[in-house]
């Protein structure tokens with residue numbers, strides 16, 4: 192039996208990969224890439240008393256090595272002196288970086304809402320030719336640790352630890368008992384769930400709108416009677432979004448002609464398909480984001496959340512805010528029974544998108560040339 196409970200997830204952040212490794216028991220862990228051993232972030236004292244481990248490795252090292260070895264020694268007793276461990280166990284995983292040239296096959300999945308069996312079939316559209324999985328939020332709920340582990344199981348089965356994953360937080364990932372622990376499992380820059388990345392063939396930025404309603408939101412019941420505050424003080428996303436504005440203002444990409452892609456669960460320029468409703472929020476802040484995304488020359492934004500599938504060009508009538516970049520909204524949990532996502536074939540100059548279901552049927556397809 193493996194000492195890992197699920198296949199590893201290899202998340203993309205900055206110019207690194209973050210390996211997420213779930214352990215059956217406490218113990219010492221390292222990851223060997225080439226001749227180098229990598230460890231969890233530590234202060235010199237290595238962690239042993241946990242079952243979720245995360246190890247950062249440089250993308251360049253893992254891309255060159257095309258594989259890694261996870262090394263584990265189960266803890267018998269960690270002591271001040273003379274700690275005891277079981278014999279060393281090792282597991283090797285191959286790794287496939289993005290292809291150096293030609294088509295890049297990306298599958299965008301979001302809004303799974305715990306429909307894991309359907310989503311597992313949907314994301315196999317490219318089969319062995321998948322190069323990158325983008326999990327763009329609302330994969331499950333975050334009430335119990337089992338919810339996180341179910342997501343990790345899903346990602347592990349979808350990629351086998353062999354492919355990079357871009358992981359993005361959705362609004363459902365901010366609700367419930369374990370919302371505050373999202374960044375204990377999934378990649379973040381410190382505690383910040385927004386960050387840039389460089390995948391060699393393209394660069395980009397992950398953004399996070401947080402919740403879909405104002406922090407102080409209070410709904411009404413069917414008779415129009417005011418309900419208690421939805422969040423009752425647990426959210427300060429309005430300040431978080433303003434910090435993201437400052438992050439975007441500080442961001443720049445190399446001027447080397449590579450595609451620039453933004454990923455955000457909620458498209459900030461189409462926060463709702465019903466203008467003026469409770470989700471039509473943050474015009475001022477999201478307009479500032481849009482201005483920065485346009486300054487950054489974003490070629491396309493990939494999103495979910497709306498439970499619809501469409502490509503929104505700048506003149507799309509669904510826009511809640513003007514934007515100059517195309518937005519591919521590509522996740523639909525149809526009738527909350529079957530998950531539809533987007534198969535993207537990305538080149539250096541554009542992309543072809545196909546909205547596909549769990550039978551791999553193509554519901555709609557189109558092409559987008561990046562405008563430079």
Ligand SMILES: [Fe+2]
Nearest residue numbers: 329361362496
């Ligand atoms: Fe959502």
